[in-house]
Amino acid sequence: MSHTMILSIVTFVYFTSFVFYLFRMILGREFWGRLAMIFAWSGLALQTAALILRWKASYDLGIGHVPLTNLYESLIFFAWAIVFFYLIIEWRIGNRAAGVCVVPVAFLIMAYTSIAPDINNRIEPLIPALQSNWLTTHVVTCFMGYAAFTVAFGCGLLYLLKNQIAGKSENTTGFFSRLPALNLLESLIYQSAALGFVFITIGIMTGSIWAHYAWGSYWSWDPKETWSLITWLIYAIMLHVRYVAGWHGQRLAIISLVGFASVLFTYLGVNYLPGLHTYIQS
Amino acid sequence: MSKKANPLWSFFSSVKLTIILLILIVILFIAASFLPQYGDARQYVQGLSPAAAAVFLFLRINDLYHSPLFYLLLGMLSVNLIICSINRFYFSWQQFQALPFPEPAGIFDNSSPNSIAIANQDIKSLSSLIEAFLEKKFGCVKNKNTENGIIFSAGRGRFSVFGVYIVHTSILIMIAGGLAGSLFGFKADVNIREGETTDTVYIAGRGMQKLEFAVRCDKFTVEFYDNGAPKTYRSDLSFIREGKVDYQGALLVNHPLTYSDIRFYQSSYGLAPDTKAVLTYTGGREKKASVVLAGGDSFVLRGNNATVQVLRVEEDIMSMGPAVKLRVSSPRKNYEFWVFQHIEEIKKANPGLLSQVPMFNPGLFQPYLFSLERLEQEYFTGLHVVRDPGTAIVALGGILMVIGLFIIYYLPQQRVWVRLESTAQNTVITIAGRTRRNQAALDRRITELQLHLKENLRA
Numbered sequence: 001m002s003h004t005m006i007l008s009i010v011t012f013v014y015f016t017s018f019v020f021y022l023f024r025m026i027l028g029r030e031f032w033g034r035l036a037m038i039f040a041w042s043g044l045a046l047q048t049a050a051l052i053l054r055w056k057a058s059y060d061l062g063i064g065h066v067p068l069t070n071l072y073e074s075l076i077f078f079a080w081a082i083v084f085f086y087l088i089i090e091w092r093i094g095n096r097a098a099g100v101c102v103v104p105v106a107f108l109i110m111a112y113t114s115i116a117p118d119i120n121n122r123i124e125p126l127i128p129a130l131q132s133n134w135l136t137t138h139v140v141t142c143f144m145g146y147a148a149f150t151v152a153f154g155c156g157l158l159y160l161l162k163n164q165i166a167g168k169s170e171n172t173t174g175f176f177s178r179l180p181a182l183n184l185l186e187s188l189i190y191q192s193a194a195l196g197f198v199f200i201t202i203g204i205m206t207g208s209i210w211a212h213y214a215w216g217s218y219w220s221w222d223p224k225e226t227w228s229l230i231t232w233l234i235y236a237i238m239l240h241v242r243y244v245a246g247w248h249g250q251r252l253a254i255i256s257l258v259g260f261a262s263v264l265f266t267y268l269g270v271n272y273l274p275g276l277h278t279y280i281q282s
Numbered sequence: 283m284s285k286k287a288n289p290l291w292s293f294f295s296s297v298k299l300t301i302i303l304l305i306l307i308v309i310l311f312i313a314a315s316f317l318p319q320y321g322d323a324r325q326y327v328q329g330l331s332p333a334a335a336a337v338f339l340f341l342r343i344n345d346l347y348h349s350p351l352f353y354l355l356l357g358m359l360s361v362n363l364i365i366c367s368i369n370r371f372y373f374s375w376q377q378f379q380a381l382p383f384p385e386p387a388g389i390f391d392n393s394s395p396n397s398i399a400i401a402n403q404d405i406k407s408l409s410s411l412i413e414a415f416l417e418k419k420f421g422c423v424k425n426k427n428t429e430n431g432i433i434f435s436a437g438r439g440r441f442s443v444f445g446v447y448i449v450h451t452s453i454l455i456m457i458a459g460g461l462a463g464s465l466f467g468f469k470a471d472v473n474i475r476e477g478e479t480t481d482t483v484y485i486a487g488r489g490m491q492k493l494e495f496a497v498r499c500d501k502f503t504v505e506f507y508d509n510g511a512p513k514t515y516r517s518d519l520s521f522i523r524e525g526k527v528d529y530q531g532a533l534l535v536n537h538p539l540t541y542s543d544i545r546f547y548q549s550s551y552g553l554a555p556d557t558k559a560v561l562t563y564t565g566g567r568e569k570k571a572s573v574v575l576a577g578g579d580s581f582v583l584r585g586n587n588a589t590v591q592v593l594r595v596e597e598d599i600m601s602m603g604p605a606v607k608l609r610v611s612s613p614r615k616n617y618e619f620w621v622f623q624h625i626e627e628i629k630k631a632n633p634g635l636l637s638q639v640p641m642f643n644p645g646l647f648q649p650y651l652f653s654l655e656r657l658e659q660e661y662f663t664g665l666h667v668v669r670d671p672g673t674a675i676v677a678l679g680g681i682l683m684v685i686g687l688f689i690i691y692y693l694p695q696q697r698v699w700v701r702l703e704s705t706a707q708n709t710v711i712t713i714a715g716r717t718r719r720n721q722a723a724l725d726r727r728i729t730e731l732q733l734h735l736k737e738n739l740r741a
Contacts, residue, residue: 063507093726125507128515128535128548187722198687205680214536216547216666217469218676219460221347223315230311237304243719244297273315 081147097180101154142203148196156256382435448686456679463672550664565650
């Protein structure tokens with residue numbers, strides 16, 4: 001079976017997992033949560049296999065390289081990292097509540113790779129600038145950071161949703177009462193953002209080392225570099241206002257949305273600005 | 283004078299200022315990423331009123347990353363960082379030195395879920411059980427007898443309070459490294475043709491810079507994949523000092539060469555502007571001879587004192603393929619004519635052409651007959667030449683930052699207190715913990731501790 005076929009199956013597996021997380025929330029039975037978790041882990045295992053197959057396929061073509069070199073491959077890895085990171089958190093905190101807002105993001109990314117017309121899924125040889133040992137470390141650390149920020153974003157969205165409803169009526173039964181508790185969401189936002197911050201810091205640094213070897217300068221104020229720094233600063237602000245200025249709850253959730261918008265712009269938006277990273281578009 | 287009384291000090295010690303500065307820097311970055319940078323200031327200013335143009339030039343909107351505004355924000359952030367860190371350091375030092383006793387007031391008040399009530403037991407054996415347990419999980423354990431019973435205290439990650447200072451110092455180090463690089467380093471470019479040597483490089487905005495040595499490009503190679511994408515760019519370089527080759531190496535993308543503190547990068551390539559022609563000629567008493575010439579070059583015909591000069595070298599003239607235009611200056615007369623590479627095909631297609639148009643006859647200067655073997659194009663390699671004494675400083679800052687972040691987030695300070703309270707009926711064990719980061723994680727840890735203790739007590 002080809003890896004593209006497996007990846008389309010993975011897309012449906014993530015969708016099913018999302019539906020079961022939704023059932024868990026609406027019906028309030030942990031049975032659905034366990035089922036959703038099993039689907040998410042299976043999807044992750046299948047996707048890992050597909051990534052390895054694609055890696056192997058590139059060697060069969062005689063142009064072997066890690067499958068992290070163009071927009072298509074990075075989107076697939078992004079989805080993988082989101083599910084991987086979420087499942088680790090779920091396992092650590094022993095609560096499946098946040099799955100309903102994180103797993104659909106992975107599903108949407110997977111679906112986007114197969115329907116977007118301008119995404120090229122061919123395995124192509126590496127141009128000289130990408131032939132570096134730093135490629136893997138740089139891409140993996142950046143996308144682990146992005147994935148952590150995605151989890152923070154999902155929890156932030158749920159937080160605002162629940163807070164908005166709970167603030168208006170004292171009615172604590174019904175749909176929104178089944179959303180995860182506000183303090184759990186807040187703790188998840190903070191923890192994910194802090195982890196993402198460490199990853200993005202290492203990601204920027206490995207990118208900087210790579211740029212030092214490839215372009216002759218560890219920092220060139222290329223739009224992608226500038227935007228990664230903007231993202232870094234937004235989360236730095238978030239971590240400071242919570243710790244030093246005591247900001248909590250809604251304000252933190254709003255910053256997690258702003259930060260995620262910046263992540264998306266760093267990842268996709270800068271391709272529309274001229275700069276050194278534009279080869280990623282091809 | 284007290285530090286608090288100094289308004290400048292208190293201005294710079296505010297965390298609000300940090301947040302505002304960071305937001306302003308973010309706004310500046312966003313603007314800079316959308317507005318074309320390094321462009322020509324005059325283009326921007328066109329169409330602006332004189333006042334707007336003056337503001338524009340003062341703020342250096344076309345080069346925001348090197349504008350006084352950005353330097354001002356960075357400078358203020360640095361001062362703010364230093365003063366905030368100094369102000370907080372005393373507090374952190376106290377935290378670091380904090381004694382286990384007395385325990386924080388009220389810490390046991392709100393901990394009913396963390397209490398275990400058990401039937402009266404031997405306090406001594408219970409104490410040693412708890413002590414051994416805390417020792418295993420947290421390290422050093424201290425205890426104290428109070429009127430409420432025995433209180434044990436343990437903690438770990440005391441050093442975590444200094445993580446934030448490591449990170450802040452690393453930022454200052456990186457800013458200093460960046461500054462050192464822009465003050466004492468340079469970034470230049472140079473194009474070298476295959477076989478040629480140069481010792482001057484061009485610094486954008488500053489002009490030519492002479493190096494203490496010369497660089498020769500021995501060979502430039504470019505390879506392509508089957509799909510036409512580039513595979514390899516490679517320059518074989520020789521570094522020459524005092525007329526002798528001192529060092530040779532291959533320069534590839536991602537594999538720079540360093541020679542006497544200056545790093546060379548493969549950044550571009552191209553075809554040399556002047557194409558060379560490989561000409562052969564026969565005639566006179568000479569055998570077939572061959573010369574390689576660029577436009578403007580000349581040579582003396584052997585066996586004759588006529589001079590041949592190449593007037594033009596064309597890759598495709600009048601759709602008849604490559605050709606060179608020659609001028610033969612002989613004592614008797616001057617001749618100008620074209621020599622086509624594909625003269626045989628041209629003759630076949632246009633019979634009688636050479637007699638009609640003498641300019642196209644390569645044998646016009648009798649008895650010589652010229653022919654153009656081929657045109658040769660030479661590559662030039664584009665090198666990026668950098669000296670940056672700040673790189674090592676920035677790298678040190680980067681390493682410190684990662685270490686600092688790990689200390690802050692993965693070795694957080696956690697402190698726990700366990701109270702052993704004996705009443706008439708039973709003994710109550712209460713566990714409580716404090717951390718300044720991620721209380722939820724510590725709470726989970728305390729729950730684990732409690733479960734573990736329960737199991738041990740049952741056994």
